[in-house]
Amino acid sequence: xxxxxxxxxxxxxxxxxxxxxxxxxxxxxxxxxxxxxxxxxxxxxxxxxxxxxxxxxxxxxxxxxxxx
Numbered sequence: 001x002x003x004x005x006x007x008x009x010x011x012x013x014x015x016x017x018x019x020x021x022x023x024x025x026x027x028x029x030x031x032x033x034x035x036x037x038x039x040x041x042x043x044x045x046x047x048x049x050x051x052x053x054x055x056x057x058x059x060x061x062x063x064x065x066x067x068x
Contacts, residue, residue, distance in 0.1 A: 006039040014041035015060045021067050022049070029064060031057040 005011050014032035022029055029047045032038050042059035049055040053066040 004039050005037045008037065011035060011037040014038060015062060018061065019063045019065070021065050023067050029055060031060065031062055031064070 012035055014036035020033075026033070027050065029049050030044050031047060032041045032044060038044060042057075045057065045059060047055035047057060047064060049064055049066050055064045056062070057064070
């Protein structure tokens with residue numbers, strides 16, 4: 001049986017907040033992030049944040065802000 005992230009205790013739930021601060025070390029930025037379980041969330045989408053310092057997820061509406 002294939003392993004899914006639904007069984008991983010090291011991943012947090014996805015889309016539990018509406019605003020996230022990220023750093024350049026978190027790039028490339030995706031929602032849900034790699035530290036979040038995706039089994040019960042929307043498909044992973046990569047968000048362009050480098051130019052404006054802000055991004056909005058088209059699926060869940062989560063707002064991301066790039067910290068200086």
